[in-house]
Amino acid sequence: MLEIWGRPYSSNVIPVLWTAGELGLAYRLQLAGGRFGKLDTAAYAEINPNRMIPAIRDGDFALWESLAIIRYLSDRYGAGTLSPSDPEARARADQWMEWSASRAFPPVIQLFFAKTCAMLGL
Numbered sequence: 001m002l003e004i005w006g007r008p009y010s011s012n013v014i015p016v017l018w019t020a021g022e023l024g025l026a027y028r029l030q031l032a033g034g035r036f037g038k039l040d041t042a043a044y045a046e047i048n049p050n051r052m053i054p055a056i057r058d059g060d061f062a063l064w065e066s067l068a069i070i071r072y073l074s075d076r077y078g079a080g081t082l083s084p085s086d087p088e089a090r091a092r093a094d095q096w097m098e099w100s101a102s103r104a105f106p107p108v109i110q111l112f113f114a115k116t117c118a119m120l121g122l
């Protein structure tokens, strides 16, 4: 069964879980990172030598980097749906994924932490 490694409240893990959900995939969530630890183990280094989450193992195939994982799952399990076969539709999907990661996410996460710190008086 597909394994997804990470903690479900990590901003980079959530899109991977979302993708698996959209594709209707059965998977086992292996809690790792943050208070769940495990990233410093030799076993995890075989999955992701960068010791970051998310990572997946699909059979013998291990992969890390959230956007690469999303593309892999979409290509393997969502050909013609989440992974469009038309090159223009595929390029449009890639365009929005790159934009969200490089342009939209950085200011949104800063705003999130600024608001959270203000609310908590930190």
Ligand SMILES: N[C@@H](CCC(=O)N[C@@H](CS)C(=O)NCC(=O)O)C(=O)O
Pocket: 010, 011, 012, 013, 032, 033, 034, 039, 051, 052, 053, 054, 064, 065, 066, 067
């Ligand atoms: N570019 C990477 C970033 C991965 C990353 O920064 N992961 C963080 C969580 S969001 C991490 O592993 N932090 C250590 C931890 O959670 O213990 C990706 O998109 O997968």
